[in-house]
Amino acid sequence: MCGRFESKKIELSVIDLFKEKGLEIIVEDDIAKRSNEDIRPTEKIMSVLLKQDVYHLTKVNWGIKFKEDSPLIFNSRIETIKEKSYWNTLLSKNKCIVPMTGFYEWKTENKKKVKYRIFLPDNDIFFVPAIYHRDKEDMIFASLITTTPNKFIEKIHHRMPVILDFANAISFLNDDNEINLKRLIPFDDRNKMEMELADD
Helix, strand or coil: CCCEEECCCCHHHHHHHHHHCCCCEEECCCHHHCCCCCECCCCEEEEEEEECCEEEEEEEEECECCCCCCCCECEEEHHHHHHCHHHHHHHHHCEEEEEECEEEEEEEECCEEEEEEEECCCCCCEEEEEEEEECCCCCEEEEEEEECCCCCHHHCCCCEECCECHHHHHHHHHCCHHHHHHHCCCCCCCCCCEEEECCC
16 A cells, blocks of 8 residues: 555645635645546645645655656655655655545455455545655655554555544644654544445
8 A cells, every 4th residue: 555546526625624724725736627536656646745834735746756767666664764864854854745535455355356445434535644756857756655554454455554634734744753753653443444345
């Protein structure tokens, strides 16, 4: 995880969330042109970055690419971020949040891979923290932060995205690494998660 996720009719909802909290947000792209229900690696994804104390809603490339011939890194393990100084620096200086309405996992049933949509029934939108790299051409490549699974997800997969509500997502963009590393943990099992069959 995370191999695919859903961002369904989410653009205006994200903007409204910021307005409700009295937070200024600048929309950098024509984000309303596309609302994808099944977003795959290498596609453009919406994200929120904090630049000079102002929030920006923009599209970035899903998958960090350091060089022309380097592999794309779609997900970054929180364990790696903690252990390696370069990744720790990215968390400190280059972080963003990615709004989602759900994500997908495949569960083996009767020797077949079955696709499920996983979502939060009490929250239409949640946010996955990410780190990013900006190349020489000023293109941004982002990688979602993953952690060990909670009890709900461990029946399906050995990893899960870190999931934050709006308040914690905003704090993530503003806080330092010491605080954020305590925040980037598996989703609390006391909160509801559900899954449903999804189309291929």
